[in-house]
Amino acid sequence: MDPEADYAATVELKVDALLNKAWQRSIRGRSIIAAYSDMVPVTDSATGQTVHLMGVQSKVNGGQTFGEWYPGAAYLIRYPDLSYRAKEVNGRWKPGDPFLVAIRTIKLSPFSEDAGQFLYFGGFDANFLDAHDTAWIYRAHVDTVTE
Numbered sequence: 001m002d003p004e005a006d007y008a009a010t011v012e013l014k015v016d017a018l019l020n021k022a023w024q025r026s027i028r029g030r031s032i033i034a035a036y037s038d039m040v041p042v043t044d045s046a047t048g049q050t051v052h053l054m055g056v057q058s059k060v061n062g063g064q065t066f067g068e069w070y071p072g073a074a075y076l077i078r079y080p081d082l083s084y085r086a087k088e089v090n091g092r093w094k095p096g097d098p099f100l101v102a103i104r105t106i107k108l109s110p111f112s113e114d115a116g117q118f119l120y121f122g123g124f125d126a127n128f129l130d131a132h133d134t135a136w137i138y139r140a141h142v143d144t145v146t147e
Contacts, residue, residue: 013084019058019074022086028068031059033102033125034076040106042119044146051146052078055103056086057125066099067129073100073121073136077146087145089121089138100136101125109139117142 001007015034016027035054044051054076059068072093077085089100102125109118118141124134 012082013076015056015076016058018076018084018086019056019060019070022074023060023070023072025060025062025070028059028061031068033057037103037105039078040108040119042108042142042146045143046146049080051080053106053119053145054078055106055121055123057102064095066101066131067127069101069125069127071097071099071101073103073123073138075103075106075121089123089140098136099134101127101134119145 001009015032019027019032034056037055039052039054041050041052056074056076058070060070065071073089074086075089077087089103090097093100100123102123103121104123104125107120108116109120118139120137120139122135122137124131124136126134
């Protein structure tokens with residue numbers, strides 16, 4: 001929504017189409033949660049541009065799931081030209097990998113030894129299902145996250 005244009009709405013991304021392509025699974029209904037944590041700005045070292053990272057999760061048809069939810073922890077990268085790309089924490093999810101389900105937070109490392117070059121991803125979303133011992137944290141270099 002653009003407050004400078006009488007709050008006109010603009011469709012910037014059809015998330016379901018992007019996830020269908022990235023995961024090669026169809027999205028189940030309207031069950032997509034995107035950017036329910038902060039949209040984190042980081043510098044893409046390959047381009048020098050600021051990109052924004054946000055977690056995303058969705059129900060999917062087919063394959064192994066966590067109560068119909070895609071089991072990988074996906075995030076979107078939003079580029080300055082308003083294009084997007086989907087990636088996953090710990091690489092593309094495959095059977096045998098832990099069910100990460102959702103990214104709840106992304107933070108630039110506060111530790112001086114990381115020199116602002118590492119991000120921490122934390123998450124899990126039980127989505128009202130029984131789940132125990134499921135929270136997780138991953139650390140990754142900004143270049144890995146944005147490549």
